[in-house]
Each structure stands twice: as structure tokens, then as C-alpha cells.
Amino acid sequence: MTHWLTTILIVLPVAGALLLWLAPVPRQWVGSLATLVSLVEVGVWIEAVRRFDFGSSALQLGQQHAWFRDLGVSWHVGQFGFSIWLVGLTAVCGAAASMYAWWAGRERPRAYFGLLLFLTGAVVGVFSAQDLLVFYAFFEAMLIPLYVLIGVWGGAGRMRATITFVVYTVAGSLLMLAAIVVYGLQQGTFDLTKMGPSGNDWLFLGFAIAFAVKAPLWPFHGWLPDAYRESPAEVSGLLSGVISKVAAYGFLRIAIDKFPGPTHDFRVPILVLASIGLVYGSLLAFRAPDIRGVVAYSSLSQMGLITYGLFAANDLGFNGAVLQMVNHGLISMTLFLLAGMVERRAATGELSLLGGMARGRPALATVLMTTGIIALAVPLSSNFAGEFLILAGVFQQGWGWAVIGAAAIVLAAMYMLRLISAVLHRETGPAVSDAALDLRGAELAIVVPLVGILLVLSAWPAAVSGHSFLGLP
Amino acid sequence: MIQKPHIDWFALSPSLAMIAAAGALLLVAVFVPRRRRKQAAATLAGAGFLAAFVFAVVLAAKSPHGTTEVVDAVFRDRWSAVAQVLIAGCGVVAVLLSYGEHWRDEHVAEYYALLAAAGAGMAFFVQAANLMTLFLGLEWFSISLYVLCAIDIDLVGSLEAGLKYLIIGAVGSATLLFGSALLYGATGQLSFDKIGAAAHPHDSLLVLGLALVLAGLAFKSSAAPFHMWTPDAYTGAPTPVTAFMSSATKVAALVVTYHLLVTAFPTEQHLWTWAVAGIACASLAIGNVAALAQRNVKRLLAYSSVSHAGFMLIPIAAANALGERALIYYLIPYCAMSLGAFGVIAARERELNAPVTLENLAGFGWERPFLGASMWVFMLGFLGFPLTGGFIGKFYAFAAAYRHGWWWLIVVGVAGTIVSAAYYLAVVRAMYFRDSAELQLAPAGGSPPRDAALAVGVALCLAITVGSFFAVQPLIDVAHSAANALPF
Numbered sequence A: 001m002t003h004w005l006t007t008i009l010i011v012l013p014v015a016g017a018l019l020l021w022l023a024p025v026p027r028q029w030v031g032s033l034a035t036l037v038s039l040v041e042v043g044v045w046i047e048a049v050r051r052f053d054f055g056s057s058a059l060q061l062g063q064q065h066a067w068f069r070d071l072g073v074s075w076h077v078g079q080f081g082f083s084i085w086l087v088g089l090t091a092v093c094g095a096a097a098s099m100y101a102w103w104a105g106r107e108r109p110r111a112y113f114g115l116l117l118f119l120t121g122a123v124v125g126v127f128s129a130q131d132l133l134v135f136y137a138f139f140e141a142m143l144i145p146l147y148v149l150i151g152v153w154g155g156a157g158r159m160r161a162t163i164t165f166v167v168y169t170v171a172g173s174l175l176m177l178a179a180i181v182v183y184g185l186q187q188g189t190f191d192l193t194k195m196g197p198s199g200n201d202w203l204f205l206g207f208a209i210a211f212a213v214k215a216p217l218w219p220f221h222g223w224l225p226d227a228y229r230e231s232p233a234e235v236s237g238l239l240s241g242v243i244s245k246v247a248a249y250g251f252l253r254i255a256i257d258k259f260p261g262p263t264h265d266f267r268v269p270i271l272v273l274a275s276i277g278l279v280y281g282s283l284l285a286f287r288a289p290d291i292r293g294v295v296a297y298s299s300l301s302q303m304g305l306i307t308y309g310l311f312a313a314n315d316l317g318f319n320g321a322v323l324q325m326v327n328h329g330l331i332s333m334t335l336f337l338l339a340g341m342v343e344r345r346a347a348t349g350e351l352s353l354l355g356g357m358a359r360g361r362p363a364l365a366t367v368l369m370t371t372g373i374i375a376l377a378v379p380l381s382s383n384f385a386g387e388f389l390i391l392a393g394v395f396q397q398g399w400g401w402a403v404i405g406a407a408a409i410v411l412a413a414m415y416m417l418r419l420i421s422a423v424l425h426r427e428t429g430p431a432v433s434d435a436a437l438d439l440r441g442a443e444l445a446i447v448v449p450l451v452g453i454l455l456v457l458s459a460w461p462a463a464v465s466g467h468s469f470l471g472l473p
Numbered sequence B: 001m002i003q004k005p006h007i008d009w010f011a012l013s014p015s016l017a018m019i020a021a022a023g024a025l026l027l028v029a030v031f032v033p034r035r036r037r038k039q040a041a042a043t044l045a046g047a048g049f050l051a052a053f054v055f056a057v058v059l060a061a062k063s064p065h066g067t068t069e070v071v072d073a074v075f076r077d078r079w080s081a082v083a084q085v086l087i088a089g090c091g092v093v094a095v096l097l098s099y100g101e102h103w104r105d106e107h108v109a110e111y112y113a114l115l116a117a118a119g120a121g122m123a124f125f126v127q128a129a130n131l132m133t134l135f136l137g138l139e140w141f142s143i144s145l146y147v148l149c150a151i152d153i154d155l156v157g158s159l160e161a162g163l164k165y166l167i168i169g170a171v172g173s174a175t176l177l178f179g180s181a182l183l184y185g186a187t188g189q190l191s192f193d194k195i196g197a198a199a200h201p202h203d204s205l206l207v208l209g210l211a212l213v214l215a216g217l218a219f220k221s222s223a224a225p226f227h228m229w230t231p232d233a234y235t236g237a238p239t240p241v242t243a244f245m246s247s248a249t250k251v252a253a254l255v256v257t258y259h260l261l262v263t264a265f266p267t268e269q270h271l272w273t274w275a276v277a278g279i280a281c282a283s284l285a286i287g288n289v290a291a292l293a294q295r296n297v298k299r300l301l302a303y304s305s306v307s308h309a310g311f312m313l314i315p316i317a318a319a320n321a322l323g324e325r326a327l328i329y330y331l332i333p334y335c336a337m338s339l340g341a342f343g344v345i346a347a348r349e350r351e352l353n354a355p356v357t358l359e360n361l362a363g364f365g366w367e368r369p370f371l372g373a374s375m376w377v378f379m380l381g382f383l384g385f386p387l388t389g390g391f392i393g394k395f396y397a398f399a400a401a402y403r404h405g406w407w408w409l410i411v412v413g414v415a416g417t418i419v420s421a422a423y424y425l426a427v428v429r430a431m432y433f434r435d436s437a438e439l440q441l442a443p444a445g446g447s448p449p450r451d452a453a454l455a456v457g458v459a460l461c462l463a464i465t466v467g468s469f470f471a472v473q474p475l476i477d478v479a480h481s482a483a484n485a486l487p488f
Helices: A002-022 A027-051 A081-104 A109-128 A132-141 A144-153 A158-187 A201-214 A224-231 A233-258 A258-264 A269-285 A291-310 A315-348 A362-375 A381-395 A399-424 A441-459 B009-031 B035-062 B078-098 B105-127 B133-148 B160-185 B192-198 B204-220 B228-236 B237-262 B265-292 B295-316 B321-352 B367-385 B389-403 B409-430 B454-472 B472-483
Strands: A058-068 A073-079 B068-069 B075-078
Touching: A002 A027, A002 A073, A002 A109, A027 A109, A058 A109, A058 A158, A058 B075, A058 B472, A073 A081, A073 A109, A073 A132, A073 B160, A081 A109, A081 A315, A081 A441, A109 A132, A109 A144, A109 A233, A132 A144, A132 A158, A132 A233, A132 B389, A144 A158, A144 A224, A144 A315, A144 B367, A144 B409, A144 B472, A158 A201, A158 B389, A158 B409, A201 A233, A201 A258, A201 B204, A224 A233, A233 A291, A233 B367, A258 A269, A269 A291, A269 A399, A291 A315, A291 A381, A291 A399, A315 A362, A315 A381, A315 A441, A315 B075, A362 A381, A362 A399, A381 A399, A381 A441, A381 B228, B009 B035, B009 B075, B009 B078, B009 B105, B035 B078, B035 B105, B075 B078, B075 B472, B078 B105, B078 B237, B078 B321, B078 B454, B078 B472, B105 B133, B105 B237, B133 B160, B133 B204, B133 B237, B133 B295, B160 B192, B160 B204, B192 B237, B204 B237, B204 B265, B204 B321, B228 B295, B237 B265, B237 B295, B237 B321, B265 B295, B265 B409, B295 B321, B295 B389, B295 B409, B321 B367, B321 B389, B321 B454, B321 B472, B367 B389, B367 B454, B389 B454, B454 B472
Parallel strands: none
Antiparallel strands: A058 A073, B068 B075
């Protein structure tokens, strides 16, 4: 059973998707069935954490079967300390997305919920893959549901959003495929646990560009504003909360772990890009005219910060980066869902048309305030812990980086407070009618657990940061 | 008294099964009453291809060591037998796709007879072991295909397609024939292995012959710059014929190209690897860029087939053991995707009674979930996405190129794939992102015709496309033992 846990975590949502597509499930049951599957997924993950030995740095819950032998490719999956938290993030965010979509109601539910589940399975697969080709297969497989989820259920500008999204990501990931072929044949195996380090700069760049596009890092973020704005709220949440973490994970597991030399050589350029993204993203978030724009650009900035932690290349930075990945994932998901909920009430996300929503809507105000305050990293919040670790880590690479990072945190406070006040405070905006209700029970049931997890992490950030690394594998 | 050579009838059995079916079908055209002719003809053709499939499988199993039979005229080895399995399999699916086509029933039996004859020709062609049988096989299946392209004279462009294919195909055949003559002149030999043994290095006559033969074969695999006939012929021909041409012809041409190159020209390898790589790059560039501009889906897929010729020439250019496996493996999902995609187009065509353009596909994915989802899978397969065999095929092709030391060929392939994403995903976009309310053209009326045979054909293709992703090892084992028949 223990050996099967990772495989089950991957296969369960995919099987759920197939069930929804192929079995004649009545329309009204589809949403609840998908939610059930995603909640079972969370349950399986909790069981996996229970069986996971955080005192060991070895690969756990693993399973390996040969796929094709002549090139040394196998179905090899398993968990490390840091990956199991990201799997958990995926499972939780996937469940929240399913629940929100069920509550909001989506056209063509069988296709929609099937694709959501398939996406969850593929992302879990990326975090669990211990074979480079399996990793790539899941990495690409994520794109299939995303493309359709944005293209079919997205907003008015969805065509342009999907085209730019696909052009960017396909270009990035095919460069990675070329790098994978060369690296794997050089090593004689595609098994990540057996592949030795390589000093080839070109290979490193092949991987790094793919991850930089997916994250996205400045200047590869051209697809971000359209995709985050035009997707359904829960898909935006998954994109910025979970999919972007795939890129960070890729940096950690492959680019940094397998290419120590090039990582060292390219550290400064990558940290420069991350810094630009950090500051530029914050400024754009401050100027963004709508809720989603703020969250989208804050995501660009936060990915810059996580990259800081990763390329600090020390335990402080890694631990901080993993904690920050989990934090940012939960915050992004919550904020995008809240954006969706506000948009349902006001029929717009334009900040100039919103305002005064706190009056008579205590639940909305409380949830948004709590999330926002964690997001702007007030002391004692989990975000504070993550950012502190990252800055402490990157400080060892040079104090200048830490200064830029600290400045960006101030900017984060600015855009987050602007968002909160533009939605909740000020005079009542023209788009906000008195008939717009407070958050309903179902909506609270979706976002309160997410905020709850954030509060738990605020109380005990070491749950993640102290249980991720015992040195890189 | 004339001495008769020993004839290994079993080695010829796949070809013979199909030619026998073709002969019987001509009798069906005369003797079976018109109202039952369509059914009888399709059944018989299907049975012929199926028999050929079985014979080819047995032949592959019983020919572990490559030999030449019938006075060095044909190879009996796994390499060609596996190709025959693929060709016969394509034939079976093509029959399923053809069944629902709106044929005029006076020619339906002749149609199937020609299809079976083309299959027989290809099966003979892939076994060719000397220049005579090579040319004979080529003309045999080409002539059948010329007529098949033009068979539906009611269809706009069908006659044009046949004529264009005939003229350009004739240029290709002439090129091949001229090349063969030069090769014979240079070496005094007809059979491939003796040409290889007799060749002197740096013999310009031989090199010229090699170039011409290679060009002649490239016409058939529709590799650029010898692809000029492809878009017109693919668009104008009845769609099931296009499906068969795009899959089986490509198998035959590519498999023979490699077989010929390694048996007859081992000493010229330094030349032909570069030549093939050049053709591959040209095909990737031209096919992918030209496909971007297409609105007609058949034409789009025609250019996509040019680009795939380029992809499958990469392992040929690599000329190593990995490349041999890559070629045979890649052909399996490629055939399935190609047949399946054209099958779906045929279904849409029958529904609309009009050529299928990207606009005409609006809402198709939602109205016909099975066909739409299948088309989606085929497009992702062409694009080389995971969960389809197309991904593993591209992966192996790139691996073969790298093993040869040509990382730049990987870069060209990757660039081609990035471009191709635009048009393959355009098909998905057309099917799913637009609503059928946007459709300018009313469907032909009533609910779409039920077409169980086509659905079975597409389902088979779907199963192979997805299955080949999961069952890589068994297929690679087959490809491996097929490649063992070759000299290196």
C-alpha cells in the first residue's frame, strides 16, 4: 500500500476524470462527484503524510516499473519532503477549485470537471515524477486541460489569452524536451535519482527557460495578464497558485540539483531577472485596474521572491522557498476565488467601480482582510516566515539582494492594502448594489478552510519549512 | 527447357492475399447485384486486407533471419514484413472509413478492388530487393492511387487531383527509373546488396544514381521539395483515399528508402545521411510554415503530412540502431493518427456535404463528442504531446539524431514542432471554442448519419494512438527485431 500511495495520488483524479467523461453521470451529480473525488484525494494525501518519514532524506512512497528499457525510461514516482507539501497544495487547491466550480455552476459540467480533475492529476504527477521523461509527460499534459479550460470557459478575450499562453509554454517546454533528450542520453538513463550532475550550460538554459516561462519570471511573463484575467476564477487560482509552483519545483529538482556548475554561473543573471520581476510585478500590481490584475502581477512578483530563495542555494533559502510556495499557492487560490465571488456580485472586477463592500458584509470583509494581511507579510503570518527565510538565505549571496527583496515586501503591502481598501472600504462603488449579499455558507465552506490552513501555517511555519529538506537528494 | 527459379510463395503471401482480393472484387463488380454490391465489396476488401495482415504477422514471426528470395528479387525479412503488417492494417481501417462514403454504387466494387491492388503493390514494394522489383512495385501502387484519386468524378477537384498526382508522380517515377539506370550502369548489378558490394568509392555515376533514386522515393513520401502534388492530391481525392495515401504510402516509401540506403549504399553513407537530413529540414520548414496558412482542414493535414515526412526522415538520416527503431515505432502511431484524423474529416464531410474548413468545424467537438475528442487526441498526437504515441515517436527520433551527433537536427525538429502547435491547436480551437451557432453552413439536414464502420475505424486509431504511448516496450521490441534484419 505504501508503495502505491504516490501512484494512487496521481491516478485517482485522472480516473475520476475518465469516469466523468465516459460514464453516463447525470448532470446534477457531476459537480458533487468531482468534489468528492478531489476530497478523497486530499484524504489520500493526509494518509501519505502520516506514513511519510520526515526524518529520512531518501525517496519515499516510491514505485518503479520499466517503461522502455533501451533508453532507461521507467515509471518512477515517489516523494521527498519538499514535494509532498506541493502535492498537498495541489490536492487542497484542486478540491477548492472543484467546490467553487460546483457552487458557481459551469456549462458543460462533465467536460469541465473532468478537465479540472485531469489537471490535478497531471500536476501531482509533475511533483512526484522521478524520471525525467515522466516529468516531461506530466508537464506537457497539464497544458491540455488548461488550454481548453481557458479557451472554452474563459472570458471575452479568451482566444488571445489561449494563443499567447500556448505559444509561450509550448516553446518553453519543447526547448526542455531537446535538453531532456541530450541530458538523458549523455547520462544513459532518465531516472532522476540516478542521473549525475552535468556542467553543460545549454542544457541548463533549456530547462531554465521552460521553467521561467511557466513560473513566469520577467521577461517571460507575456502570457500572464491575459491568462489570469480571462480564465474562470478557479482556473486562475490553479494557474497562479499551483501551476506556477511546478516551475519553481522544476528549478529546484532539476535545474539546481542537476546543474550545480551552471547554477553557480547563472546565479547573478537569474537573480537580476528575479529582482526585476519582483519590483516590476509589484509596481504593476499597484497600478492594476482590477482585482485579478493585482493578484496576477503580485504572483509575478512572488515568483521572483521564490526564485530568490531557490537561487540563494542554501538551506535557509530552500526552506523559505518551499514554505513560500505553499503560502503563495494558498493565498493566490483564495484571492482568485474571492475575486470570482466579488465579480459575481458586482459583475465587474474593476477597482474603480467597487468599494464599500465591507458594509453589511462582515464575512467577506473578514476573509479578504485576513488573506490580504497574510499576503502582505505582517509579522507572525506564514508569509512573513517564508519571506524572512528567503531574505536571510539570499543575504548570504549578497546584502544587495536582500535589500531589493525587503523593498519589494514594502511594495506588497502597498498593493495589498490598496486592493483591500478599494474593494472593502471607501464609499460604495457604482457597481456595488445593496442587494449584493455577503458570502454564503457554501462560499465560506470553500475559502475558510484555505484561510484556516494559512493561519495554522502562521502559527507553525516549521511544519513545512522544517520538514522539507535534509540536504538536497 | 527454361529453368524455373524456386519461388517462396509464402514470402509473397501478403501481396498475394491483397491481389487475390482485388481480383475477386472485380468479379463482384460484375456478378453481385447492385443493391448488395457495396456490402459484399467492402466485406471482401476488408477480408483481403485482414488476411494480408495475418500473413504478414506470420511472415514476420517466421523470418527471423533476413534472406532474399526468388532470385534476389524480394527480401524476406522482418523489416519489410513489419511494414506489410502496417500497410495491411491501414487497409483494414481505410475500408472501415470508406464504407459510409457516398459512392455511386456502379463503381463501388472497382473502388475496393483498386484499394486492395494499391495495398498489394505497396506490400510488394516494401519487399523489393532489386531495382526491377523496386520500380515495378512503385508503379503498381502508384497507378492504383492515381485512379483512386480521380475515382469520384462528381467530386470537385477529384479529377484535378488525380491528374496532378499522375503527372508529378510520373516525374517521380521517371526520376527513380533514370537513377536506377545510372546505378546499373555504374555497377552492372540490379540487386541492392550486390550494388553495395560492387560500388567503388567516389564513383560519380553511382552518386548521381543515388541522388535520383532518393529523389524518386522522396516524391512518394511527399518530402519537400518533392511534395508539390501532396496538397492538391490530398484535398481533391475522396477522403478515405487520402487517409490511405497519407498513411500506407508513407510507410512504404520511408521503409523502402531506408532499406535501399543501407543495403545498396553503405559506402556512401557519409553522403546520403546529409542528403536525407537536408530533405528532412526542408520538409519540416516548408510543411509547417505552409500549414499555418491553410483554412481547409484536408489541405492543412496534407502539409502536416509533409512535415511528418520530415520528422520520420530524421531517424533515417541518423542511420543508427536507435534510428531504425525510431522509424518503425513512429510509423505505428503516425498511421493511426493520420487515418483517424482523415476519418473524422470524412464524417464531417458526409454531414455537411461540403469541404471541411476550420470554420465548418465550429461546435463539432460538442455535438459529436466521440469524434471530436478523437480528433483532439490525433491533433495532440501530431503535435507530439504526451499520452499519445506521437510524443514517444518524436522523442525517439530526437534521441536517434543525438546519438548520431547531430544536435542541430533536434533544434530544427523542435522549431518545426513549435510552429506546428499553432495549426494543430487551431483545429482544436475550431472544434471546441466556437459554437455551432457560428456555423455559416447548415448541416445537410436531420441528425447526422450513423456510421458505425467509421466509428469503429476511428476508435481503432484512437486505441493505437493512445495505446502506443503506454505499450512502448512491446512495440520497440518489434521494431528492434525488425531492425535486426538490416545490415547494421
